[in-house]
Amino acid sequence: MLKKNLHCHIDTPCPAVHSLQFELERCPGGPIKLCYRLTGDLTKILIPEPKPAIATDGLWQHTCFELFVARTDTPAYYEFNFSPSGQWAAYAFSGYRTRMPWTISRPPIIELTQTRNESMLTARIADAELLFESNEHALQLGVSAVIESVGGALSYWALHHPSERPDFHERTGFVCPL
Structure with missing residues (x-):
């Protein structure tokens, strides 16, 4: 199991967040299990209300x-x-922010558990959805999050922020090998 801390971009602080961790578990032939653990003052963070589990932009x-x-x-x-x-x-991209057609065949399974000070989102993605069938080359992950405070401000969290501005699509931010 892989476990890492995400870091807030210096220009988008969010004092309500005490920590944001990411865990990944990959079982051969099974789903990739991701877990994002957010701890802090959740009364100051906007957590979206439950909605139908459908593909949604934005x-x-x-x-x-x-x-x-x-x-x-x-x-x-x-x-x-x-x-x-x-x-x-x-989404699939052929290069930096250049979208290409792609439809996921099996939607991810998302679960949320929450306590007074912790919100934990678990997502499972079918291994086949990654469409990288060759094992000759390693996979690189960019792990990130956007956290919205009650006042509407957004903070941007990632394993690595390679630019002056938050940009999760920047490939030098994909620093986690798989």
């Missing part, structure tokens, strides 16, 4: 957890968005 405009997946030998990559509401999005 999730990143509110509290949302994200995963970017790329193979080291190609500029192509995939983006997955997981909302605490249960909604999700999945």
Whole structure:
């Protein structure tokens, strides 16, 4: 199991968040299980209300957890968005922010558990959805999140922020090998 801390972009602080951790578990032939653990003063963070578990654009405009997946030998990559509401999005790109047609065949399974100080989102993605069938090249992950405060401000969290501005699509931010 892989476990890492996400870091807030210096220009988008959110004092209500005490920590944001990411865990990944990959079982051969099974789903990839992701867990985002947010701890802090949840009364100051907007967590979307439950909605039907359907593909939805624009999730990143509110509290949302994200995963970017790329193979080291190609500029192509995939983006997955997981909302605490249960909604999700999945996109394919041929290069930096250049979308290409793709439809996920099995939607991710998203679960949210919450206590007074902790919100934990678990998402499962079918391994086959990554469409990288060759094991010759390693996969790189960009792990990120957008956290919306009660006042509407957005903070941007990632394993690594390679630019002056938050940009989760920047490939040098895909720093987690799989």
